[in-house]
């Protein structure tokens with residue numbers, strides 16, 4: 001298993017960490033070395049409402065490949081069992097994700113099965129859900145006393161799904177007829193709770209069909 005090679009240090013480390021061969025159940029499909037840390041499996045899915053998930057349960061937006069060998073829930077020799085460990089923060093990934101082996105391709109998948117709102121209830125960044133991270137334990141069905149651990153990071157991608165809203169509206173201002181042209185008469189402000197890159201807002205005045213005087217005013221977008 002550990003072939004003697006010139007790079008003895010590297011061989012020694014990888015053999016010490018992984019008693020599981022690359023083709024064995026529960027091994028990572030991606031090469032290390034992982035040097036004294038758990039390998040990291042990185043995945044990404046888009047945020048979704050329950051309606052979207054019900055409508056498009058197999059959309060590529062809501063799944064990603066779990067790059068591990070083995071067949072989830074299957075029998076030995078290829079079968080593996082997966083367990084989400086308890087070191088997650090705030091949101092329990094077991095409520096939100098499922099792991100399954102795709103019958104046709106044999107690929108392992110992570111699927112989003114419950115709604116996740118990346119943006120949180122407010123425009124503050126600290127209620128956003130950008131990432132689920134936890135440890136995943138994998139055991140081969142052929143020998144359930146083998147336990148292989150991975151750090152899992154699931155990035156939640158943003159959908160521009162929120163309308164901006166004005167802060168402090170409705171606004172009103174009184175303008176004296178002698179006010180010089182170019183004077184500022186009102187300041188407005190709006191927020192959008194989407195991810196900062198898609199939450200930029202611009203402003204414009206919407207004229208009414210009847211002349212409402214709006215043509216006498218301009219707004220800085």
Ligand SMILES: *[C@@H]1O[C@H](CO)[C@@H](O)[C@H](O)[C@H]1NC(C)=O
Nearest residue numbers: 019020142143144145146147
């Ligand atoms: C199962 O794995 C454990 C831990 O690596 C090992 O000690 C044991 O010999 C294995 N059992 C079999 C039947 O291969």
Ligand SMILES: *[C@@H]1O[C@H](CO)[C@@H](O)[C@H](O)[C@H]1NC(C)=O
Nearest residue numbers: 195196197198199200201202
């Ligand atoms: C949003 O605004 C930021 C900061 O002004 C800018 O860097 C970014 O390119 C804007 N994004 C879009 C999508 O317009």
